[in-house]
Amino acid sequence: MNEDPGSTNGPAHRSWWDRLGHMFSGEPRNRDELIEELRTAQANGLMSNDTLTMVEGAIKVTELSVDDVMVPRAQIVSLPADAPLADILATVVESGHSRFPVHGEDKDEVLGILLAKDLLKYFGQSDGFDLRGLLRPAVLIPESMRLNVLLAEFRLTRNHMALVVDEYGGVAGLITIEDVLEQIVGEIDDEHDDEEDPVLVEALAEEGAFLVSALTPIADFNEIAGSHFSDEEFDTIGGMVTSEFGHLPTAGEEISVGGFLFRVTQADDRRVQAFHVTRVGEVS
Secondary structure (H helix, E strand, O other): OOOOOOOOOOHHHOOHHHHHHHHHHOOOOOHHHHHHHHHHHHHOOOOOHHHHHHHHHHHHHOOOEHHHHOEEHHHOOOEEOOOOHHHHHHHHHHHOOOEEEEEOOOOOOEEEEEEHHHHHHHOOOOOOOOHHHHOEOOOEEEOOOEHHHHHHHHHHHOOOEEEEEOOOOOEEEEEEHHHHHHHHHOOOOOOOOOOOOOOOEEEOOOOOEEEEEOOOEHHHHHHHHOOOOOOOOOOEHHHHHHHHHOOOOOOOOEEEEOOEEEEEEEEOOOOEEEEEEEEOOOOO
16 A cells, blocks of 8 residues: 655645545644635535635634735825814815824824814814824734734724834834725725726627626626526526535636536635636537
8 A cells, every 4th residue: 555655735635544544533633624624515505605705714814914914004094293174184085084094294103093083073163173182092013913813902902993013113004904804704895995886797809708707696697698507506606616616716727517618717715706718518
């Protein structure tokens, strides 16, 4: 009996003895095996695609640090402490944010955080305006802090924003509780985000070929491509095709379903994002 003790490339390359031992143990022994079990459960219909995505996101949060997802310094909308009320109101309205770092002579001298709602009493009149008196304490955190630790701190302190500082004490970026939660549940849109509908299915110059977002409703794809896929079990093309693979595919993998060849063009370690689709046979 030959086994390959040198194989260390993950669950797909476990040795025969490893697989046998795992069969008897009945439990995943590391994070990769846990995710593999969860994906198998999803493929078997024990959990929805959305639930799998959130669980994988929650696991991934423990591996990410603040500097992986923070808003970089250059993109921070901050306010100088000596700015007139009219300028402050204009910046707040234009940006659509709810919280703003306020700084002194330079952006590394953070004096506190301004909540936009605290300006409401000054709309229409500026008598007695004192910006420094409105500031809340700023939370400063290192770039290396883990996201799960930060999330726990946000919940404990009831803060929604933290400023990220580098090893020299300068401001390196900014992170909000929304930035952390989006790593778990995906993008969270609000009324200030771009409301333009994305293009989900784009016909390509190649006859019978499409670039298809994984979020495309099956009914919409059927109408555009002339297919007849059922939407009783899955709502989106991404959910249906991922189920046909039986695992979360990576970019470049392809599979034939119902007379169409689906090739993954975009994917990360949590979800498939887009396919190149071509008609290869009789549509069923």
